[in-house]
Amino acid sequence: GENVEQHPSTLSVQEGDSAVIKCTYSDSASNYFPWYKQELGKGPQLIIDIRSNVGEKKDQRIAVTLNKTAKHFSLHITETQPEDSAVYFCAASKVSGGYNKLIFGAGTRLAVHP
Amino acid sequence: DGGITQSPKYLFRKEGQNVTLSCEQNLNHDAMYWYRQDPGQGLRLIYYSQIVNDFQKGDIAEGYSVSREKKESFPLTVTSAQKNPTAFYLCGGGDSNQPQHFGDGTRLSIL
Numbered sequence: 001g002e003n004v005e006q007h008p009s010t011l012s013v014q015e016g017d018s019a020v021i022k023c024t025y026s027d028s029a030s031n032y033f034p035w036y037k038q039e040l041g042k043g044p045q046l047i048i049d050i051r052s053n054v055g056e057k058k059d060q061r062i063a064v065t066l067n068k069t070a071k072h073f074s075l076h077i078t079e080t081q082p083e084d085s086a087v088y089f090c091a092a093s094k095v096s097g098g099y100n101k102l103i104f105g106a107g108t109r110l111a112v113h114p
Numbered sequence: 115d116g117g118i119t120q121s122p123k124y125l126f127r128k129e130g131q132n133v134t135l136s137c138e139q140n141l142n143h144d145a146m147y148w149y150r151q152d153p154g155q156g157l158r159l160i161y162y163s164q165i166v167n168d169f170q171k172g173d174i175a176e177g178y179s180v181s182r183e184k185k186e187s188f189p190l191t192v193t194s195a196q197k198n199p200t201a202f203y204l205c206g207g208g209d210s211n212q213p214q215h216f217g218d219g220t221r222l223s224i225l
Contacts (some may be wrong), residue, residue, distance in 0.1 A: 001173075009154075034213060034214070041218070042219070043118075043120075043204050043216035043219050044157070044204070045216075046213045089156055095211065099147075099162060099164045099209070099210055100209070100210050100212075100214055101162065102147075102159075102214060104156030105156050106154065106155055106156045107154070107155070
């Protein structure tokens with residue numbers, strides 16, 4: 001079945017540095033790739049997403065890149081701030097019919113140190 | 115305030131007991147989802163519903179049941195057949211061309 005691998009599992013950076021989280025997916029038919037941020041005791045919050053017809057998308061300090069050939073996508077956070085500290089999840093899905101069945105990576109715990 | 119509301123925030127289950135987790139949404143989503151989250155792992159799909167009165171098993175449906183009698187509501191029952199129910203349960207909503215959004219979860223523990 002579909003599988004999503006996410007690396008690294010933990011990431012520690014200094015405030016102001018950049019952070020990169022990488023994911024690979026197994027199903028070449030996947031066409032939607034969201035990224036979520038989860039804070040302690042809360043549900044995941046969507047921070048950015050990308051569809052398979054686009055190679056890159058940016059929203060202020062956050063960007064996502066997609067390489068369909070390699071089945072690989074990455075989250076880039078620039079100028080990190082302590083409030084970026086959280087667990088980040090990537091996901092992949094093959095949008096079909098009226099629903100969107102997401103397959104999640106195992107998560108990356110990001111710590112931004114002042 | 116629009117969104118997905120889960121209750122209770124914390125729930126305790128006794129041996130042999132069934133418990134029901136509530137999920138309500140006012141976002142007018144046809145599709146709703148239940149996920150289980152264990153420490154250090156991603157979300158795993160338990161059940162999903164594409165429309166009222168219809169639902170499908172996800173990857174880890176054993177020991178769980180759902181109903182979808184109303185568009186706004188998608189309750190999850192953790193039955194006594196689920197031998198390892200301790201986890202964080204997340205309810206999501208979102209149709210095929212929309213991002214999926216989540217509630218703030220219910221943490222279930224065994225007494």
